[in-house]
Amino acid sequence: xxxxxxxxxxxxxxxxxxxxxxxxxxxxxxxxxxxxxxxxxxxxxxxxxxxxxxxxxxxxxxxxxxxxxxxxxxxxxxxxxxxxxxxxxxxxxxxxxxxxxxxxxxxxxxxxxxxxxxxxxxxxxxxxxxxxxxxxxxxxxxxxxxxxxxxxxxxxxxxxxxxxxxxxxxxxxxxxxxxxxxxxxxxxxxxxxxxxxxxxxxxxxxxxxxxxxxxxxxxxxxxxxxxxxxxxxxxxxxxxxxxxxxxxxxxxxxxxxxxxxxxxxxxxxxxxxxxxxxxxxxxxxxxxxxxxxxxxxxxxxxx
Numbered sequence: 001x002x003x004x005x006x007x008x009x010x011x012x013x014x015x016x017x018x019x020x021x022x023x024x025x026x027x028x029x030x031x032x033x034x035x036x037x038x039x040x041x042x043x044x045x046x047x048x049x050x051x052x053x054x055x056x057x058x059x060x061x062x063x064x065x066x067x068x069x070x071x072x073x074x075x076x077x078x079x080x081x082x083x084x085x086x087x088x089x090x091x092x093x094x095x096x097x098x099x100x101x102x103x104x105x106x107x108x109x110x111x112x113x114x115x116x117x118x119x120x121x122x123x124x125x126x127x128x129x130x131x132x133x134x135x136x137x138x139x140x141x142x143x144x145x146x147x148x149x150x151x152x153x154x155x156x157x158x159x160x161x162x163x164x165x166x167x168x169x170x171x172x173x174x175x176x177x178x179x180x181x182x183x184x185x186x187x188x189x190x191x192x193x194x195x196x197x198x199x200x201x202x203x204x205x206x207x208x209x210x211x212x213x214x215x216x217x218x219x220x221x222x223x224x225x226x227x228x229x230x231x232x233x234x235x236x237x238x239x240x241x242x243x244x245x246x247x248x249x250x251x252x253x254x255x256x257x258x259x260x261x262x263x264x265x266x267x268x269x270x271x272x273x274x275x276x277x278x279x280x281x282x283x284x285x286x287x288x289x290x291x292x293x294x295x296x297x298x299x300x301x302x303x
Contacts, residue, residue: 009284017054035047146164194285245262
């Protein structure tokens with residue numbers, strides 16, 4: 001093959017996991033997660049993580065390997081992805097990275113900033129402050145001390161605002177300064193084949209709606225209830241559908257209203273994913289939903 005790794009990016013519900021599985025079966029690969037929500041073990045249904053049947057077909061790495069209570073980061077993903085890559089190479093299998101998190105693909109191909117370690121007391125104080133005054137007030141404080149970083153953050157995003165605040169508190173330097181310091185790409189020295197799945201908007205919206213209803217019927221509601229005490233500043237709190245389903249379980253929303261809100265949120269998220277891919281992944285090949293043709297074409301790539 002004239003490539004030694006494969007990257008498959010795509011919006012939620014685009015079929016990237018199924019494509020990665022089929023390609024891994026055809027080419028003797030290992031499927032490695034590149035999705036920020038599928039790393040959490042407590043919500044395999046709501047994150048649409050590969051099921052036991054898929055995992056029995058080929059090795060799958062970095063799925064459900066951390067707790068939702070863990071403040072997992074893109075930096076940690078980069079380190080974990082490097083370990084997974086080494087495992088795939090030790091097995092003599094083709095590493096196939098599949099997911100929808102643009103920043104994870106950046107870690108693979110371009111490298112991420114070497115972010116500083118945050119002392120536990122500083123992190124705890126930042127979270128306590130965010131919980132006490134709320135993310136918008138914390139964003140206002142951040143804007144006074146670090147306007148450059150604050151300008152790029154939504155005031156309603158507790159996880160990112162808190163992260164920026166704790167970095168400033170721990171280091172005295174703005175987060176944007178640290179972000180300019182690029183690290184080593186996970187795939188440095190390799191020749192990856194890079195793809196983005198492109199599905200017509202209306203088709204994707206229909207797939208999202210259909211899949212979310214299926215996830216709820218298969219146990220997604222129970223997963224949401226089990227995470228009802230999850231702190232809002234944790235990354236896992238951004239899990240799609242989590243809050244509407246918790247409102248459904250609490251009797252605050254009807255099933256119809258909860259599903260509608262969750263589906264709308266997911267569709268909007270998919271739109272943001274596509275925007276990222278179009279602006280940041282200009283050197284990726286865009287492929288349509290005809291997976292069988294793609295797999296056949298990849299299988300014919302000359303050695």
